[in-house]
Amino acid sequence: MKLLRYLVIVVYFGVAVHPLAWMAMTSIKPGPAAISLNAKFVPAFTDQPINPTSIRFNASLDAYRSLAQPKGSGNRSFFSFLGNTIIIATISTITSVLLGTSCAYGFSRFRIPGGNDWLFFILSTRFLPPLAVVVPVLVMWRQFELTNTHLGLIILYTSFNLSLSVWLMKGFIDEIPKAYEEAAMVDGYSQMQAFFRVVLPQATTGMAVTAVFCLISAWNEFGFAMTLNPPVGQQRAVTVPAYFAGLQGNITGVPWPQIAAGALLFVVPIIVFTLLVRKHLLRGVTFGTIKQ
Amino acid sequence: MVDERSTWMKLGFVGPTLLFLIALNIFPLAYTIVLSMTDAEFVGESAYVGSRNFAAVFTEQSYAGAIRTTGLFVFFAVSIELLLGFVLALALSERAGRMPGRTPILLALLVPMMLSPAVMGLFFNLILNANYGIVNQALRAAGLPQPLWLTDQRLKFVTIVMIDIWMWTPFMMLISLAGLNAIPKYIYEAAQIDRAGRWTIFRRITLPMCAPLLVLAVLLRATDALKQFDLVMAITGPNDASTQTLSALLYHTVFRSGKLGLGSAYAIVVLVIVIALATVFTRYIGSIQRRQNGLT
Numbered sequence: 001m002k003l004l005r006y007l008v009i010v011v012y013f014g015v016a017v018h019p020l021a022w023m024a025m026t027s028i029k030p031g032p033a034a035i036s037l038n039a040k041f042v043p044a045f046t047d048q049p050i051n052p053t054s055i056r057f058n059a060s061l062d063a064y065r066s067l068a069q070p071k072g073s074g075n076r077s078f079f080s081f082l083g084n085t086i087i088i089a090t091i092s093t094i095t096s097v098l099l100g101t102s103c104a105y106g107f108s109r110f111r112i113p114g115g116n117d118w119l120f121f122i123l124s125t126r127f128l129p130p131l132a133v134v135v136p137v138l139v140m141w142r143q144f145e146l147t148n149t150h151l152g153l154i155i156l157y158t159s160f161n162l163s164l165s166v167w168l169m170k171g172f173i174d175e176i177p178k179a180y181e182e183a184a185m186v187d188g189y190s191q192m193q194a195f196f197r198v199v200l201p202q203a204t205t206g207m208a209v210t211a212v213f214c215l216i217s218a219w220n221e222f223g224f225a226m227t228l229n230p231p232v233g234q235q236r237a238v239t240v241p242a243y244f245a246g247l248q249g250n251i252t253g254v255p256w257p258q259i260a261a262g263a264l265l266f267v268v269p270i271i272v273f274t275l276l277v278r279k280h281l282l283r284g285v286t287f288g289t290i291k292q
Numbered sequence: 293m294v295d296e297r298s299t300w301m302k303l304g305f306v307g308p309t310l311l312f313l314i315a316l317n318i319f320p321l322a323y324t325i326v327l328s329m330t331d332a333e334f335v336g337e338s339a340y341v342g343s344r345n346f347a348a349v350f351t352e353q354s355y356a357g358a359i360r361t362t363g364l365f366v367f368f369a370v371s372i373e374l375l376l377g378f379v380l381a382l383a384l385s386e387r388a389g390r391m392p393g394r395t396p397i398l399l400a401l402l403v404p405m406m407l408s409p410a411v412m413g414l415f416f417n418l419i420l421n422a423n424y425g426i427v428n429q430a431l432r433a434a435g436l437p438q439p440l441w442l443t444d445q446r447l448k449f450v451t452i453v454m455i456d457i458w459m460w461t462p463f464m465m466l467i468s469l470a471g472l473n474a475i476p477k478y479i480y481e482a483a484q485i486d487r488a489g490r491w492t493i494f495r496r497i498t499l500p501m502c503a504p505l506l507v508l509a510v511l512l513r514a515t516d517a518l519k520q521f522d523l524v525m526a527i528t529g530p531n532d533a534s535t536q537t538l539s540a541l542l543y544h545t546v547f548r549s550g551k552l553g554l555g556s557a558y559a560i561v562v563l564v565i566v567i568a569l570a571t572v573f574t575r576y577i578g579s580i581q582r583r584q585n586g587l588t
Contacts, residue, residue: 001490005383009397012380016458019412020403022419022426034418039429099309106305110298116578118310123577124570125317129519131542132559132566135327135552136320159316162309167577191301220408222522223539227547241410245526248414256418263411270406278399282470 027064027260033057034256063257067265078243078262085239085266088150089218092157097211099158100165101173101203105195107166108173109181119166126163130156131223138227147228150237156224161214168213172206173199208277216270240266321563328556338553345557355558357533358541361449365537366517369456370510376457377464378506382498384465385472387480398469405462413526416455417442442527449535452523460516464509471505472498504580511573518566538562 025041026034033040036052043059050056067078103122107115137156138147146152180202181194189197225242229235238246244262247254274281328345332338349355384391384398391397404412419425420441428438441451475498483493521539524530530540531548542562546555 002389005389005391008379008383012376012461013397013401016401016404016461019416019419019458023415026418035421035424037424037429039424039426041426099312102304103306103309106302110302110305112302112306118306120570120574122309122313123574124567125313127515127518127566127570127573128317129521129539129542129562129566131519131521131539132562133317133320133324134542135546135556135559136323137316139323140320155316159312162313166309191298195305216406220410222408222410222525223543227543241408241522244408244411244414248417248526254414254418256415259411259415263407263415266411267403267407271403274402274406275399278395282466282473 023260023263026256027264028059028061029057029257030060030062031253031255031257034260035253063255063261064265066255066258067262078240078258081238081240081243082262082266084150084237085219085241086269088153088157088237088239089215091150092154092161092218093211093214095154095158096161096165096214097169097207100162100210101169101200101207102195103162103166104169104173105199108170109178119170122163122166124163125159130160134224134227137224141228147230148234148236152228153221153225153237153239156228157218157221160221161217164213164217165210168210169203169206172203172210176202205277205280209280212270212274212277212281215273219270324556324559327553328560330553332552332556333550334552341553345554346561348554349557349561354533354536354541355561358536358538361535362518362520362537364449365453365456365520366514368453369460369517370513372453372457373461373464373513374506374510376461377466377509378468378502380461380465381468381472385469387472387475387477401465402462404459407459409459409522410526412459413455413523416451417526420451445534448528448532452520452527452535455523455527456517456520460513463513467505467509467512468502471502474505475501507576508580511569511576515569515573518569 025043028043029040036057038053038055040055040057042056044050044056045059047058050058070077070080106112107119112118141147141152146155176199180198181189181191184194184198185191220241221239222241222245225237225239226245229238229242231246240262244259247259329340329342330338331341331345380401384394420427422428422438422440422443425441427441431438439447441447479497479501480493483497488496519539520537521543524532524535524537524540525543528535530536530544536544538558542555542558545551545558
């Protein structure tokens, strides 16, 4: 039995890690080595030319360096797209967590007319494939001149994540005993003060877990990042996924090492954030259906 | 405390979110309904065409094909992810005994679900390339047949399913783990006193106690899989009959063919399916939450 356990983990791990390992390997290759017909998987840390039939390649950090070079029609580097992603994903995550927390508190503590219907409505927005509303969104965004802007994507991503945020936060806030606030209110706090000084500090881990899930989806969103920044426009708010997807079918060849390097840098902030909340992650994915 | 102020306060807490969601969901949907009855395109005047778009939706091959493709995708991807994720969770659960480096292994396994599907889909074009891709080079070296992962009519769909499995099995594992770790120890101890066998314990305790959460996991994943778009775009583009999901079809109709009216009719029909699923989902969560609250 014990052997079987280890076997399952080792085999799955071995397979699952390969695409990532290959990505890391590709990121230190020179361009031609990435698409060589004889696979190259032994990095050689030298400048000496290597026989083309060898399995060795000249390893370097050139791909990472070239990410900083401005390229393409807009003359922008990878880091400007990364900047867009950071601004859009961070602000939309903070907004959806704050709005979600206050809304969850309202539903958790007050008797709200039609409460369950509202909650159902909030959850149902998560089921809607975003592309189903792409036409009206596009029309509205053009009307308000929100296409090609950071704000346009921030508003959209906030609305995509709000339902998840409300439901996760409701699970967390339901578990904070009401007695805490009641005690604070007996001591002369108003309901508002009780919310800010008693409930919010208790809810921070929940907010952090919720933020991870919102961040992952905003960070990686592709459909609207692409459609709201059409190639004919100024493309001021192109995020990394939209930028990389646009490199497919590049006439000068797809710059694989740069893509690999960029993709790895791109996931680092998410990994770091996930590490920070790792202890509470399990609690977060269960929608408050499990008490631990 | 039931006075004017508390009504305003309730509104202050829940109002902004509700307004936001109404503005960004109800209004666009109403507008979609209006558009779905016109022949609108990106430029020029549009005219009312009644139910013609809906008639087209149900008679056109592409729509039936997209429903079928999406259904198959959701079914295969989600069921395999569930199976793999649950088995992994069993192997990694605390009850299965001590394991050195459990947390680092767990966290490393989670990495694929943090990656951008659009970017990873692009990178799989390199990994799975028929000639210089590493997978086929390895197969060639081993003397095995080298399938055309990205271009074979049937295989492309399987390829997309496999990438999705690679990315989302960790999520299933995470939820399964939460379920397994929440089963109280004393139940297992009682079973051992009764000399229940391994298989009986699994079938009578582990599985039923995890089941509610597994259903939840399946529903969560299914709603996401239903929206599958990024991988399809990366591997085949939006207009490939063998991989065209509903989202890809919507995108193609609106942005490549420029038919806003027809696209909107598609969206409305998708919405009906979605509402049915959402109803099942919320009822389900509600019932487990009530049961949990009843227990504690």
